[in-house]
Amino acid sequence: MLSLVLPKGSLEHATLELFAAADLAVSRGSDRDYHASIDDPRIDTVRFLRPQEIPTYVAQQLFDLGITGRDWITETDADVVSLGELEYSKATANPVRIVLAVPKDHPATSGSDLPDGVRISTEFPEITRRYFEKIGVKATIIPSYGATEAKVPDIVDAIVDLTETGTSLRKHGLKIIDILLVSRTELITNAAAYADPEKRAAMEDIALLLRGAIRARGNVLLKLNVPDDRLSDVLAVLPAMGSPTITALASGTMHAVESVVPKKGVNRLIPTLKAAGARDILELEISKIVE
Numbered sequence: 385m386l387s388l389v390l391p392k393g394s395l396e397h398a399t400l401e402l403f404a405a406a407d408l409a410v411s412r413g414s415d416r417d418y419h420a421s422i423d424d425p426r427i428d429t430v431r432f433l434r435p436q437e438i439p440t441y442v443a444q445q446l447f448d449l450g451i452t453g454r455d456w457i458t459e460t461d462a463d464v465v466s467l468g469e470l471e472y473s474k475a476t477a478n479p480v481r482i483v484l485a486v487p488k489d490h491p492a493t494s495g496s497d498l499p500d501g502v503r504i505s506t507e508f509p510e511i512t513r514r515y516f517e518k519i520g521v522k523a524t525i526i527p528s529y530g531a532t533e534a535k536v537p538d539i540v541d542a543i544v545d546l547t548e549t550g551t552s553l554r555k556h557g558l559k560i561i562d563i564l565l566v567s568r569t570e571l572i573t574n575a576a577a578y579a580d581p582e583k584r585a586a587m588e589d590i591a592l593l594l595r596g597a598i599r600a601r602g603n604v605l606l607k608l609n610v611p612d613d614r615l616s617d618v619l620a621v622l623p624a625m626g627s628p629t630i631t632a633l634a635s636g637t638m639h640a641v642e643s644v645v646p647k648k649g650v651n652r653l654i655p656t657l658k659a660a661g662a663r664d665i666l667e668l669e670i671s672k673i674v675e
């Protein structure tokens with residue numbers, strides 16, 4: 385029923401991992417195969433394309449559903465309907481930022497400190513044009529096709545580029561003087577597909593599975609038994625997503641406790657729970673959390 389377009393390039397690997405975790409594993413002949421499939425009756429076709437082009441093709445109804453960055457939706461100004469953000473980037477769960485950067489020793493501390501005629505290299509000429517128009521600086525915008533950081537200071541004075549971890553900017557001795565956009569990965573559709581009740585229901589199912597898989601990341605389920613007289617001590621040290629589930633056991637004077645907790649720190653939490661009186665502690669992986 386749905387035609388789906390996924391991003392090739394920076395987001396490709398993380399997208400494939402997410403779809404597998406959401407029980408929507410993508411099958412294709414090789415990583416050079418731009419046609420793929422998902423063994424799910426809600427998804428008829430799967431294509432891989434560059435994220436820059438995805439908003440336009442989704443807006444033109446060539447695809448019902450797509451994944452791309454907010455940066456390219458803004459740059460292309462495509463008429464798409466967002467089904468919400470998905471918390472992942474190339475390397476982390478954090479958003480990326482489109483920033484204005486200059487060499488570390490440059491006196492400018494914001495975009496408006498730059499003089500008219502300043503030369504800017506960028507892969508985002510529209511976002512850059514709108515920004516300089518807004519701050520009233522007449523910049524010369526030079527489109528870049530990659531390796532943008534390497535062009536300062538001899539080819540251009542400053543760059544507008546994407547940063548996630550900041551590694552590339554640091555490596556090239558650049559400092560950020562303004563943030564033009566904070567961009568997350570998004571699930572997008574068009575008004576026609578969104579207005580079709582069957583397609584909309586299918587897209588909402590897919591969104592729910594993807595979000596459930598993201599929400600589960602970094603969490604585990606702890607199950608433990610606690611003697612009644614130690615219950616308050618154990619609950620005092622047990623973090624919980626919401627509140628823990630507590631069930632009286634059929635025999636004796638014990639309660640069973642279940643709680644979703646962050647994986648980070650569980651190596652300290654388990655001994656602390658044991659010291660507080662917990663027994664029979666199980667740590668289980670979680671594939672999805674749908675609240």
Ligand SMILES: Nc1ncnc2c1ncn2[C@@H]1O[C@H](COP(=O)(O)OP(=O)(O)OP(=O)(O)O)[C@@H](O)[C@H]1O
Pocket residue numbers: 392393394395434435436452453454455456472473474475480530546547548549567
């Ligand atoms: N660390 C990252 N570096 C680059 N893009 C990232 C990163 N994390 C997330 N993204 C997102 O991935 C998309 C990358 O799109 P784009 O087409 O510019 O790059 P690409 O296809 O990965 O190719 P290239 O790396 O050659 O620029 C953007 O929407 C961007 O916001």
Ligand SMILES: O=P(O)(O)OC[C@H]1O[C@H](OP(=O)(O)OP(=O)(O)O)[C@H](O)[C@@H]1O
Pocket residue numbers: 394529530531532533545546547548549550551552553
């Ligand atoms: O802040 P960081 O974590 O270092 O990530 C950001 C860098 O990653 C991307 O470059 P990419 O490697 O895709 O090459 P490109 O410059 O040729 O697009 C982007 O254009 C930045 O240069």
